[in-house]
Amino acid sequence: MLRGGTAVLRRAASGGGHGQGQGPAQPLEPSLLRFLVCPLSKRPLRYEEATNELINEELGIAYPIIDGIPNMIPEAARTTQKKPPAEGSKEPEQ
Amino acid sequence: AAGLCPARALLARPGAALRALCGSVRGLAAGPEMHFGFQTVTEAERREKIYQVFESVAKKYDVMNDSMTLGIHRVWKDILVRKMNPSPGTLLLDVAGGTGDIAFRFINYVRSVRERQLQRKLRHHQNLSWQEIAESYQEDKSKSLGDSQVVVCDINKEMLKVGKQKAQHLGYTEGLSWVLGNAEELPFDDDKFDVYTIAFGIRNVTRIDLALQEAYRVLKPGGRFLCLEFSHVSNPLLSSLYDLYSFQVIPVLGEVIAGDWKSYQYLVESIRRFPPQEELKAMIEDAGFLKVDYQNLNSGIVAIHSGFKL
Numbered sequence: 001m002l003r004g005g006t007a008v009l010r011r012a013a014s015g016g017g018h019g020q021g022q023g024p025a026q027p028l029e030p031s032l033l034r035f036l037v038c039p040l041s042k043r044p045l046r047y048e049e050a051t052n053e054l055i056n057e058e059l060g061i062a063y064p065i066i067d068g069i070p071n072m073i074p075e076a077a078r079t080t081q082k083k084p085p086a087e088g089s090k091e092p093e094q
Numbered sequence: 095a096a097g098l099c100p101a102r103a104l105l106a107r108p109g110a111a112l113r114a115l116c117g118s119v120r121g122l123a124a125g126p127e128m129h130f131g132f133q134t135v136t137e138a139e140r141r142e143k144i145y146q147v148f149e150s151v152a153k154k155y156d157v158m159n160d161s162m163t164l165g166i167h168r169v170w171k172d173i174l175v176r177k178m179n180p181s182p183g184t185l186l187l188d189v190a191g192g193t194g195d196i197a198f199r200f201i202n203y204v205r206s207v208r209e210r211q212l213q214r215k216l217r218h219h220q221n222l223s224w225q226e227i228a229e230s231y232q233e234d235k236s237k238s239l240g241d242s243q244v245v246v247c248d249i250n251k252e253m254l255k256v257g258k259q260k261a262q263h264l265g266y267t268e269g270l271s272w273v274l275g276n277a278e279e280l281p282f283d284d285d286k287f288d289v290y291t292i293a294f295g296i297r298n299v300t301r302i303d304l305a306l307q308e309a310y311r312v313l314k315p316g317g318r319f320l321c322l323e324f325s326h327v328s329n330p331l332l333s334s335l336y337d338l339y340s341f342q343v344i345p346v347l348g349e350v351i352a353g354d355w356k357s358y359q360y361l362v363e364s365i366r367r368f369p370p371q372e373e374l375k376a377m378i379e380d381a382g383f384l385k386v387d388y389q390n391l392n393s394g395i396v397a398i399h400s401g402f403k404l
Contacts, residue, residue: 034286038281063281069273072273073274
């Protein structure tokens with residue numbers, strides 16, 4: 001935890017919106033979607049709310065979001081079974 | 095470089111290890127052998143071992159930083175952010191930012207700049223119309239950070255977890271996001287960020303050249319690269335004292351405070367293996383950055399390298 005004495009709790013002025021829930025299905029910080037791309041192909045991703053994943057349709061892989069933190073390590077991505085990826089997926093199945 | 099550290103001579107193994115030692119990191123084609131501190135390992139092993147080091151130290155990371163550097167690491171990080179001098183609206187990518195030290199300082203900095211801006215505005219606009227006053231209420235409420243944002247990217251889950259908890263504990267909620275990602279393969283689009291920082295992280299990256307290329311890619315034109323890292327001390331007396339402290343005191347502290355001698359032994363060794371100032375400068379230039387320069391802190395124990403994407 002934090003040393004250095006007085007942990008001054010600075011509440012954000014605009015009472016920062018998103019909930020600090022403990023559940024595993026913490027939503028993704030919406031502003032992140034502006035920047036995030038697939039680390040392999042650098043192409044845009046689609047946020048799938050149902051499974052809380054970021055999907056790269058082209059390569060057929062999905063990156064999980066755990067505790068609100070997207071896991072963008074290719075090895076952690078799973079292949080989506082819907083359609084076989086055109087170029088042949090590089091991802092090992094989780 | 096071998097002459098700087100007497101301990102290295104003792105630990106060095108013949109053959110491949112020595113070759114790796116003397117070889118320029120820049121020219122190192124990723125052959126099967128790499129260094130993990132003073133050991134020789136394969137690239138895959140190195141990544142694994144480094145991951146484990148930080149997984150192990152994550153919870154005690156901040157405490158250890160304070161103990162090892164006697165709190166001076168805070169000053170180094172303050173200097174980095176002051177050098178950055180971010181204005182409100184800046185988009186920062188903090189790579190290997192694990193526990194959030196740079197991110198929090200960035201937020202504090204832009205917040206105070208923003209406050210000063212607003213104060214100045216108020217003083218000069220005493221004769222606002224009622225319409226303007228009403229508008230100003232709507233504007234200010236959502237812009238205490240002035241649209242500044244920091245994305246913290248780290249490859250290690252445990253470090254990010256600690257960072258996120260710290261953020262909640264300290265009350266940092268807006269303008270801050272966390273991403274699990276690899277510096278060598280960033281999950282960010284091109285030309286997106288104003289500033290890219292990597293503080294005490296690049297030393298642990300296996301392919302530094304790739305990380306630098308990625309840094310270049312994700313920065314906007316005009317964007318700045320800033321690297322804060324342990325570097326090389328040229329003063330021989332200071333260097334000997336530094337070596338003594340590093341090899342005799344730090345691993346012991348690691349054992350006593352974090353129950354982990356080996357990780358801190360790795361830390362100390364990795365500092366010795368890391369390229370010195372000029373060599374890192376050349377690597378940064380190789381990635382395409384211009385106006386690359388460095389600033390030594392504490393006689394070179396730490397250095398801040400800076401470059402621009404122009």
